[in-house]
Amino acid sequence: MFKDIQKKLLLKYPLLWNTKFIPMITIGIIFQILFFGLGYIDGTIDFSGKIIIDIMAYCMLIGILAAVIILILWLVAYFKNNALKSFYSKSKYSLFFEWLQIFTICFLLATFFIPFKVGKQLHQKSYYSLEETTKRCKTISTADVFIDGSFGSTEIDSLASGLIDSSGNKILRNNVYDVATSAAESAEEAIINMEYVDEAIQETIYKDYIIFNNRMYDEYSLLNRNVFEFSVISREQDSLNKIQINNWLVTKNEIEVKKLMTDYLNIIREHNLATNLDLNKWFEIMYSAPEFTEYLRIQPYLKENEADRYNSYHYRTERPADFNQNNYSKYYVQQDVLKDKYDTVSDAHTDIFVEIELLLGFLYGVLGLSLLIFSFRVTSGKSWLIAIVVVGIINLITGIITAIFSEGILYPYQILATIIGIIIYFFLIYFSNKSLKLSRIALNIALWSFTLIIPIIYFLIIEMFKPNYYVNDYYQQLESPVHDWLREHQVQMMCANFILSVVILFLVSKVIRNWKGIAED
Structure with a gap:
């Protein structure tokens, strides 16, 4: 079939025949479709965390090798015939259209990562709708308060940090800068003095309590725990969700707390994740009104598999240095797997398929390659x-x-x-x-x-x-x-x-x- 097409092109469209544009476009499109399919396979999510499919590295290596081989074979066929060397008559802008064909062929061969990325993200996005993803992420995010959520920062103790003078007035950074720069003999020395000032002022001391609804709570109270952040939920909504949890606690709204725990456990069971918690036991060990400081720490990974703890989101959260990291209870739930998988789905809904910077990088790379081939040609x-x-x-x-x-x-x-x-x-x-x-x-x-x-x-x-x-x-x-x-x-x-x-x-x-x-x- 390709031979018949090439014969017709030779008689009617010699430029398309010379560049082998039709067969190369066909190969390029097949190449793109193939990597879209591979990307779709790579986008498979096992919510149980038992199977991890990651074929991207292998696909990229195979793609690069295949693209280079196809490009070399095409160039050998393309450079066999050169109308310019044979003084073949050409139209006014035929050279531009020849470059355009070279660019298109190179683009289809070089940009196989783009359909791979699009296919992967589409598959990850297809598991749940945006509305359902947001709903589930909210449940997982807020439940982290009752599992192993990080603690929020408390306010700076200005008096203990030396940021208030003997008269009770705040020491302004610029006032200290004025003194430091006036004593310097050069601009370089002034900069060094400013760095010392910054270091001194940064040595601050934080309060060991928080204030919520005009009441003081310990810094390790559940009221100071953060919710986990998903991209489908805005930072403002995260703050509102945290305030909502705190209101449930201080108003002793046990019904809403138990409903949250029930919804979370339903997601755990749906994905066959491991836990030794049930609703009553979870509520009993976490709900300790009115101070909410007497609770057990739940391991956010499968207890039997200690290796999972190094992949846990627990080790990516910041905690005060003096808070004991090792006093976990016997209770556990695979929260790390749940956050990891739903974070992937969340990002698939919010990320754009192709960043403009990535596309520009490919465009300029292909432009450079096409100009190298075109200049050799002319x-x-x-x-x-x-x-x-x-x-x-x-x-x-x-x-x-x-x-x-x-x-x-x-x-x-x-x-x-x-x-x-x-x-x-x-x-x-x-x-x-x-x-x-x-x-x-x-x-x-x-x-x-x-x-x-x-x-x-x-x-x-x-x-x-x-x-x-x-x-x-x-x-x-x-x-x-x-x-x-x-x-x-x-x-x-x-x-x-x-x-x-x-x-x-x-x-x-x-x-x-x-x-x-x-x-x-």
């Missing part, structure tokens, strides 16, 4: 290899000059000047109709590097408006609106640069076509 293998050597020599020389002057910012200035100089050199030869041989190397380097001009200029402008920490007073807030705006819009710049690069290639393709008509000598 020039020659000899000039292409010489251009690679020249690029290496240029980088070596600029690196040495930068090292000699010990100015890191000097490197991008040199590279920018070199790129612009090479582009000007190529067009001087083009407009003067000089020998074609003199400009092949320049064209190769220009095609590889012209996309860097805008990012380099953008970076240099950012550095130009960067606040000078040694000129300004250390304790003053340093602001540079231009610098901050440029840093916040780097993604937009890279998007605009990519679009502009394609437009430039469209215009330059006509120039390259005419350039091929210049005499060899």
Whole structure:
């Protein structure tokens, strides 16, 4: 079938025949569908925690190897016939469409990770609807208060921390800075003094109690335990859920507490997770009104398997240093597995399928690869290899000059000047109709590097408006609106640069076509 298609393309659309576009597009689409399926398999979640499917690393290695082999075979077939070397007549913008086909083929072969990631996330997302996921995550999150939730920070004891003077007034950080800087003899010494001040002020002491509803509770009371955070639940809602739990406790609303525990245990049983708790025993060992400090600590992992404790979320939560970590009771529940699996489902609902930064990375990588292939196509293998050597020599020389002057910012200035100089050199030869041989190397380097001009200029402008920490007073807030705006819009710049690069290639393709008509000598 492919042979018949290729014959028809040779007669009617020789450019598509030459690039082997139709068979390569077919292979590329199959490649993408295959990795979508592999990603979907990798997205399987075993809520019991017994089976862990993780084939991503193997799939990526196989994908890279397969893509490289397919690319090499395609290039061998593609470079067999070169209409430019045979002086085959070409339309005005045929070179641009040839590059576009090269780019498309490379994109389909190089971006197999994207459908893999989309397939994996879709499968993880399909287990429960957003509404059901949010409901279950709320139950698991709030139940952590009665299992092994982390403790919240208490307020700073200003008097004990030395942040209040003898008259009862707060010591202001800037006032201390004024004294420290006035005693310094240089900007560098002032900065060192400020660092000492910061260290001293950070040595604070926290209160050993919290206040809730105008009543004092111990810092290790259940009222100071945090709920676990899931991405489907906002931080504001987490705070409200915590307040709701505390209200149930202080108002002795045993019905709601037992309902929460019942819903949680139902999820545990649904996923066949291990626990030696039942509702009555759980409520008995945790509910200790009115102070809520007399309770047993429940192990958030399977007790029989001590290895699980190192994977438990318990060891990722922060606790006060003087709170005994080892006084767990005989009771346990696989809360770590439950949080891990539902955290995955939660993230699948809230994460975007493809981050713009990841997509831009692939686009620029494919753009670079396609330009390497395209430049080899329109020039020659000899000039292409010489251009690679020249690029290496240029980088070596600029690196040495930068090292000699010990100015890191000097490197991008040199590279920018070199790129612009090479582009000007190529067009001087083009407009003067000089020998074609003199400009092949320049064209190769220009095609590889012209996309860097805008990012380099953008970076240099950012550095130009960067606040000078040694000129300004250390304790003053340093602001540079231009610098901050440029840093916040780097993604937009890279998007605009990519679009502009394609437009430039469209215009330059006509120039390259005419350039091929210049005499060899």
